[in-house]
Amino acid sequence: xxxxxxxxxxxxxxxxxxxxxxxxxxxxxxxxxxxxxxxxxxxxxxxxxxxxxxxxxxxxxxxxxxxxxxxxxxxxxxxxxxxxxxxxxxxxxxxxxxxxxxxxxxxxxxxxxxxxxxxxxxxxxxxxxxxxxxxxxxxxxxxxxxxxxxxxxxxxxxxxxxxxxxxxxxxxxxxxxxxxxxxxxxxxxxxxxxxxxxxxxxxxxxxxxxxxxxxxxxxxxxxxxxxxxxxxxxxxxxxxxxxxxxxxxxxxxxxxxxxxxxxxxxxxxxxxxxxxxxxxxxxxxxxxxxxxxxxxxxxxxxxxxxxxxxxxxxxxxxxxxxxxxxxxxxx
Ligand SMILES: [Zn+2]
Numbered sequence: 544x545x546x547x548x549x550x551x552x553x554x555x556x557x558x559x560x561x562x563x564x565x566x567x568x569x570x571x572x573x574x575x576x577x578x579x580x581x582x583x584x585x586x587x588x589x590x591x592x593x594x595x596x597x598x599x600x601x602x603x604x605x606x607x608x609x610x611x612x613x614x615x616x617x618x619x620x621x622x623x624x625x626x627x628x629x630x631x632x633x634x635x636x637x638x639x640x641x642x643x644x645x646x647x648x649x650x651x652x653x654x655x656x657x658x659x660x661x662x663x664x665x666x667x668x669x670x671x672x673x674x675x676x677x678x679x680x681x682x683x684x685x686x687x688x689x690x691x692x693x694x695x696x697x698x699x700x701x702x703x704x705x706x707x708x709x710x711x712x713x714x715x716x717x718x719x720x721x722x723x724x725x726x727x728x729x730x731x732x733x734x735x736x737x738x739x740x741x742x743x744x745x746x747x748x749x750x751x752x753x754x755x756x757x758x759x760x761x762x763x764x765x766x767x768x769x770x771x772x773x774x775x776x777x778x779x780x781x782x783x784x785x786x787x788x789x790x791x792x793x794x795x796x797x798x799x800x801x802x803x804x805x806x807x808x809x810x811x812x813x814x815x816x817x818x819x820x821x822x823x824x825x826x827x828x829x830x831x832x833x834x835x836x837x838x839x840x841x842x843x844x845x846x847x848x849x850x851x852x853x854x855x856x857x858x859x860x861x862x863x864x865x866x867x868x869x870x871x872x873x874x
Contacts (some may be wrong), residue, residue: 550855551736560772574776586719591656604706615672627654639670644678669699677833685833693804735802737770809858
């Protein structure tokens with residue numbers, strides 16, 4: 544955990560600081576306010592992607608990695624295991640839910656036809672495929688711990704993102720895809736680690752004595768300024784925004800899990816890109832293990848070790864390359 548925190552904090556200037564300077568420029572602003580952080584990018588196109596095209600995109604992306612992955616995903620479409628339509632009264636969000644290990648999982652989505660919805664479809668199918676592969680472990684060991692729960696989902700999303708990127712019709716579409724991906728990754732990796740860092744500092748300070756609201760606000764603002772960078776100004780009132788994160792009270796330090804999952808997959812994807820010939824078999828083996836083994840054991844065959852800061856740097860370098868490309872397109 545310390546390795547992940549240290550690697551990400553050291554990468555703030557190379558990742559979030561650079562990206563938000565670009566975003567300020569795209570929005571035509573000198574400085575960003577916190578509400579601009581997730582503002583829609585002015586680059587996005589209006590085209591809606593039909594469901595059939597989303598299905599084909601994801602299945603082809605999965606098949607290009609390994610036909611076995613596509614074979615596992617296909618029945619979700621053909622046999623009605625996905626509820627994708629938006630209708631009144633339906634819960635928001637998306638998830639894949641296992642049932643029992645001798646039956647199949649279900650996927651719930653709210654598909655609106657944006658490129659991000661195609662990525663969400665790829666994500667939830669990744670969970671579905673993971674749940675099918677791990678079912679062999681039985682009821683007690685099939686569920687993966689948080690550290691590995693997002694492996695197949697984020698990996699499937701990455702495969703699909705790469706395919707959409709490779710097929711982008713023009714530079715504008717490419718830029719919108721790249722920016723969307725970078726922004727998602729900053730929200731998952733950088734922001735959640737900044738939350739974790741805030742919690743660590745808060746708990747350490749509390750150990751030395753009681754804290755006033757002003758003390759907590761000051762810790763929050765210091766971490767926010769450090770992680771978001773010089774593109775931001777902070778309007779009065781943001782000091783107390785730490786109160787909007789329920790995890791800080793209800794599941795302390797839980798936020799690390801999001802960053803851990805994304806960082807792990809980025810590192811795995813980097814190994815795949817480096818061309819390990821046995822990567823796919825090892826990957827299936829890892830998914831089949833479900834929750835039966837620790838990540839240390841499951842990552843060892845890939846030559847990866849999550850306690851080594853260089854492991855996290857591998858994944859962070861991948862985000863950095865996407866930002867390099869965005870900067871080059873903007874020059
Ligand atoms: Zn997920």
